[in-house]
Amino acid sequence: MFNVSSILPPQSFSILDINMGVFEEIMFRGIILTIFLNYFSEKKALIYTSVLFGLVHYANLLNGVNYEMFIYTTVQVIWAIGMGFLWGYLVLKTNSIFPGIILHYLSNAFDSLWLYIPTSSIEIRLIYMLLFAKFIPIIISIIIIRYLPRIKEKVFM
Numbered sequence: 001m002f003n004v005s006s007i008l009p010p011q012s013f014s015i016l017d018i019n020m021g022v023f024e025e026i027m028f029r030g031i032i033l034t035i036f037l038n039y040f041s042e043k044k045a046l047i048y049t050s051v052l053f054g055l056v057h058y059a060n061l062l063n064g065v066n067y068e069m070f071i072y073t074t075v076q077v078i079w080a081i082g083m084g085f086l087w088g089y090l091v092l093k094t095n096s097i098f099p100g101i102i103l104h105y106l107s108n109a110f111d112s113l114w115l116y117i118p119t120s121s122i123e124i125r126l127i128y129m130l131l132f133a134k135f136i137p138i139i140i141s142i143i144i145i146r147y148l149p150r151i152k153e154k155v156f157m
Helices: 019-039 042-063 067-094 098-115 122-147
Strands: none
Touching (some): 019 042, 067 122, 098 122
16 A cells, blocks of 8 residues: 655645645635626726635634744735735636646645744744745746736636
């Protein structure tokens, strides 16, 4: 039997768990963005969805609040607002939530590897995570947005 825990750090569960990224993309870019587009301009719908997506990440503090968790969650909220905007724009451009699902999964998977690096402080771990784990999905998102032609059909999935 293949034992993944022998080759991955113990906190690497996100590498194999795609459910949260899929759920968030379906919920925020597939459902909420679609509803907001019926009531607001594309720009406003994108901004409102992105801010809502980011703020929802404060729910992580329900597990307990300490300094490290508050700092990590605040950085996560700020990052999620930015990525929510990029991935929402990607949905508008491609008319599909699938690129966002893939990029969201990659981001979550890389997160779990960098967050648990044994260092002296949460700040250093966050810098590593932002530079290495978040940089890749951001660059891929920007490249797709920049070079992929806008698809005219209105089919999000």
